Amino acid sequence: MYDIQSYHVEWLVTSEQLQSDVTIRFSNRLVLSIEPGRTADAVELGPVAMVEGLVNAHTHLEFSSLSKPIPTTGQFTDWIRSVVKYRRENPGLTSEAIGAGIEESWQSGTTVLGDIATVGWSADDYSKAGFQGTVFQEVLGLSPDRIQQQIELARSHLNGHTANAPRGVSPHAPYSTHLDLFRQAVEIAIRTNSLLTMHLAETKAELELLRTGTGEFREMLMDFGIWNDTLFQTPLKPMDYLELLAKAPRSLIIHGNYLDDTELKFLASQPQMTLVYCPRTHAAFGHSEHPWRRLIELGGRVAIGTDSRASNPDLSLFAELQFLTACHPDLSQLDLLRIGSRNGRLALGFEPHSRSKTPADFTLIRLADSALRSPHPELFGPANRVCGTMVNGHWVWLAPDLASQTLSS
Numbered sequence: 246m247y248d249i250q251s252y253h254v255e256w257l258v259t260s261e262q263l264q265s266d267v268t269i270r271f272s273n274r275l276v277l278s279i280e281p282g283r284t285a286d287a288v289e290l291g292p293v294a295m296v297e298g299l300v301n302a303h304t305h306l307e308f309s310s311l312s313k314p315i316p317t318t319g320q321f322t323d324w325i326r327s328v329v330k331y332r333r334e335n336p337g338l339t340s341e342a343i344g345a346g347i348e349e350s351w352q353s354g355t356t357v358l359g360d361i362a363t364v365g366w367s368a369d370d371y372s373k374a375g376f377q378g379t380v381f382q383e384v385l386g387l388s389p390d391r392i393q394q395q396i397e398l399a400r401s402h403l404n405g406h407t408a409n410a411p412r413g414v415s416p417h418a419p420y421s422t423h424l425d426l427f428r429q430a431v432e433i434a435i436r437t438n439s440l441l442t443m444h445l446a447e448t449k450a451e452l453e454l455l456r457t458g459t460g461e462f463r464e465m466l467m468d469f470g471i472w473n474d475t476l477f478q479t480p481l482k483p484m485d486y487l488e489l490l491a492k493a494p495r496s497l498i499i500h501g502n503y504l505d506d507t508e509l510k511f512l513a514s515q516p517q518m519t520l521v522y523c524p525r526t527h528a529a530f531g532h533s534e535h536p537w538r539r540l541i542e543l544g545g546r547v548a549i550g551t552d553s554r555a556s557n558p559d560l561s562l563f564a565e566l567q568f569l570t571a572c573h574p575d576l577s578q579l580d581l582l583r584i585g586s587r588n589g590r591l592a593l594g595f596e597p598h599s600r601s602k603t604p605a606d607f608t609l610i611r612l613a614d615s616a617l618r619s620p621h622p623e624l625f626g627p628a629n630r631v632c633g634t635m636v637n638g639h640w641v642w643l644a645p646d647l648a649s650q651t652l653s654s
């Protein structure tokens with residue numbers, strides 16, 4: 246027997262349905278029923294919208310201890326150099342940062358995360374904080390001598406991959422990952438039926454490195470002492486990477502800021518691939534306009550990520566959706582909800598909400614204008630606030646007033 250919990254809310258919003266004045270019953274991590282009005286046993290949550298749980302499809306929780314982002318105003322490689330320095334100077338912060346990042350995610354309404362883990366982490370760091378999501382083991386290195394050790398690292402992580410707890414591997418980026426290491430990471434993802442993610446086409450400088458082996462990345466790699474003249478000799482394009490990434494059961498392309506139309510059309514033709522757009526990080530680096538709307542127009546899948554606190558002031562996926570609402574007032578809030586929730590679940594290997602089976606992962610949003618006849622026009626309006634987060638049928642966070650109400654009922 247499982248406990249049944251019932252809550253009455255003013256609005257229930259998923260990317261498939263909108264209902265008002267309903268009681269939602271939960272049992273065994275699923276929605277059991279949705280009934281009109283308030284049933285006798287229902288806890289009253291008041292003028293809030295219970296929304297399909299938000300999904301942060303890309304972050305690096307290990308940087309969650311940073312109180313403010315590392316400056317993004319210079320060259321991109323200046324930022325990379327500062328990130329490398331920060332990591333070197335703070336080797337002991339990883340466990341604490343992962344816990345803090347998960348807690349921050351709960352408090353901002355996120356229910357599922359896609360996290361990139363590097364070194365110095367343990368499964369406990371995630372389970373202690375009640376993590377729900379996909380952990381990707383990062384692999385990188387430009388020296389052929391490193392490949393075997395990196396693949397071993399990925400293999401031991403992916404051994405725990407199951408349908409209920411998806412795992413993945415992340416070859417970091419074209420400028421940091423030897424082509425042979427990248428190819429082997431793709432193979433191991435295929436063999437273990439795991440997920441694959443990679444930062445790709447993030448900067449114009451990356452495209453230059455791939456095309457001609459020159460530019461700021463070459464200078465940085467020389468300064469790091471890891472350049473050699475056999476690297477980046479054959480001209481490549483992001484498409485060369487996309488074609489390999491497409492072979493994995495599921496892959497997430499991070500950023501894709503400079504994918505061209507041919508590459509976007511290719512992505513749109515691959516339903517197992519998702520482009521993860523990180524709106525505020527993209528804006529912080531001052532990139533050209535992001536092609537996410539073009540990809541949607543072409544029929545491709547877009548999900549949203551915060552990236553890390555090394556480039557973003559917080560880990561709030563809700564704030565990303567508020568930012569997009571302000572930048573794209575013509576877009577429907579339901580379309581934004583879809584890319585901020587359902588698409589992220591699909592990308593990370595989690596079952597999406599459906600009419601027949603609805604996982605109990607929800608974000609509660611307090612609407613600033615409680616007289617709204619429908620939350621549609623401004624679900625992610627600037628004055629709205631997250632006031633609760635339900636993961637797997639448990640409240641992992643509730644605003645203090647709601648918490649006292651819920652506990653006293």
Ligand SMILES: [Zn+2]
Pocket residue numbers: 303304305444499552553
């Ligand atoms: Zn990233």
